[in-house]
Structure formats: C-alpha cells, structure tokens
Amino acid sequence: MNLKKLNEAVLTFKEYLKSKRRFDHLFLYESQKNWKDQWNIENLDLKTTFDESLKNSETRRLWVRDNYEPKAMMMKFMSLQKEMIRDMFRDLFDESKDVIGRADRFIFHCEVLLEEYKNLNRSSIDNRHFHDDEYQIISLYLSFQFPEVYSYYQFREFKRFLIHIGSLDIPEVNDLERYFKVMRTVYKFLERDEEILELHRKRLNPNKHYTGKSLLLSHEMCRVVV
Numbered sequence: 001m002n003l004k005k006l007n008e009a010v011l012t013f014k015e016y017l018k019s020k021r022r023f024d025h026l027f028l029y030e031s032q033k034n035w036k037d038q039w040n041i042e043n044l045d046l047k048t049t050f051d052e053s054l055k056n057s058e059t060r061r062l063w064v065r066d067n068y069e070p071k072a073m074m075m076k077f078m079s080l081q082k083e084m085i086r087d088m089f090r091d092l093f094d095e096s097k098d099v100i101g102r103a104d105r106f107i108f109h110c111e112v113l114l115e116e117y118k119n120l121n122r123s124s125i126d127n128r129h130f131h132d133d134e135y136q137i138i139s140l141y142l143s144f145q146f147p148e149v150y151s152y153y154q155f156r157e158f159k160r161f162l163i164h165i166g167s168l169d170i171p172e173v174n175d176l177e178r179y180f181k182v183m184r185t186v187y188k189f190l191e192r193d194e195e196i197l198e199l200h201r202k203r204l205n206p207n208k209h210y211t212g213k214s215l216l217l218s219h220e221m222c223r224v225v226v
Contacts, residue, residue, distance in 0.1 A: 002166030029209035035144035070130035151215035
C-alpha cells in the first residue's frame with residue numbers, strides 16, 4: 001500500500017469524525033458490546049443465548065436483509081444440533097488454529113446441517129444457510145468475539161479501499177486473512193493519532209456501545225474514505 005495515500009485516508013477519516021454531517025456506524029459497536037455481554041457458549045439454552053447476543057436497537061441489517069437471514073437459519077439448526085453448533089463455535093473461536101481453516105470448516109458444517117434440516121423439513125422453502133456469504137457473517141462473529149484481532153469483512157469495500165490507497169495487488173477473489181492483516185495495520189495508523197481516538201470515544205455511550213480497542217474502527221474508515 002502507498003503510505004502517503006494511507007495517511008491521507010486517515011486525515012480524511014479524522015475530518016469525517018469532526019463533521020456534524022457524518023453518518024456514524026455506531027450500530028456496529030452496539031452489536032459488539034451486546035455480543036460481549038450476552039454470548040456464553042456454555043449456556044444450556046444456546047439458542048436463546050445466540051438470539052440475545054445478536055440484537056440491536058437500531059438495525060438488524062447485519063443479519064437480516066432481502067434473501068439473507070443467517071441468524072434465523074442458525075437458530076433453526078440449533079433446534080436440531082445444539083451440541084454440534086456449540087463445537088462449531090468453539091472451533092471458530094480457537095485462536096490456536098488457522099483462521100481460514102476455521103472459517104471454511106464452519107461453512108462446511110453449515111452445509112451438513114442444511115442437508116439434515118432439509119431432510120427433516122421437506123416442505124420447507126429454506127435452501128440456504130447464508131454463511132456462504134463471502135465470509136461476512138463469520139467475520140462478524142469473529143470481530144464480536146475478538147475485537148482487537150478481527151473486523152467485519154465486505155469484499156467489495158475492501159477492494160475499493162485497496163485501490164483508494166494505491167495498493168498494487170488487488171485481490172480478485174476473497175482474501176479474508178489479508179483483510180484482517182490490513183485492518184490491523186490501519187488501526188495502528190489510527191491509534192497513533194490520539195485526536196482520532198478521542199473523537200471516536202466521544203461518539204460512544206458506554207452503556208450501549210463497546211468502548212475498548214476495536215478493529216471495527218478500521219472497517220468504518222474504509223467505508224468512509226472510498
């Protein structure tokens with residue numbers, strides 16, 4: 001990446017944070033806090049725990065859009081194979097293993113669960129589990145569980161950002177691992193500017209939003225500057 005263009009992007013983001021006409025992505029930090037407060041993989045009622053962990057007072061669009069309902073489908077799976085899903089999340093959140101392998105295994109197991117669900121519900125019109133969405137929902141789980149390590153992934157926005165900052169290597173297919181590395185690098189540039197961190201903190205309500213170190217700030221900058 002071009003460091004001059006990256007620094008320019010950071011300054012653009014700072015001006016955005018200062019503007020009263022900005023469109024904040026604070027719902028992301030609300031969902032992150034809610035997950036951190038609610039999620040407990042050991043809870044006996046995992047389905048209710050999952051439901052409560054993915055709630056937001058402003059929007060549900062992270063997990064409900066037109067023909068996109070990964071949360072609803074996962075809850076249907078939990079009614080069939082709660083313990084299998086518990087193991088799936090344990091594996092996904094096991095930082096001793098390669099993140100791409102974890103993500104791909106999670107998707108594979110969703111495929112298995114979908115086949116079981118369809119066999120048991122032959123009249124159902126459900127034919128997708130929605131976790132094959134270019135890693136979006138899986139990156140959301142990871143970013144909520146490990147705010148300092150992962151961020152919300154949207155492939156097209158990532159490509160536009162790389163082009164914007166002058167990268168000579170633009171991916172043509174999903175590159176989740178590289179995305180996480182870039183987001184960590186971006187955050188290092190952001191945290192060097194205490195004014196940016198202070199402007200960010202002032203937007204947050206500690207009773208509603210996650211206020212710790214979060215790479216969602218990197219994701220937000222990428223969305224703003226392109």
